[in-house]
Amino acid sequence: MSEIVLFEHANFHGAHKHLFASEPNLNAPDDNYFNDKISSFVVVSGQWQFFKDLNYSGLASRIFGPGVYNWVESYGFPNDTITSVRRVS
Secondary structure, three states, X not given: OOEEEEEEEHHHEEEEEEEOOOEOOOOOOOOOOOOOOOOEEEEEEOOEEXXXXXXXXXXXXXXXXXXXXXXXXXXXXXXXOOOEEEEOO
């Protein structure tokens, strides 16, 4: 099983959300809080990739493996722009 934890603010502060599977639309009507609000994350297991637009389109990040990532801009992705997250493995 793969897991990633998304955080609202840098350095793992603010609200957080656990994902165990790909999420094609963080702006879905039933749960849109994390759309364009991700500033840091922890990859617990698996490999993950971020996208600026829904359905894994638009600007794409590199693939991230297990580790702690305290500020998205340090890893080449603009802050508060993530709309979809794909589990790569």
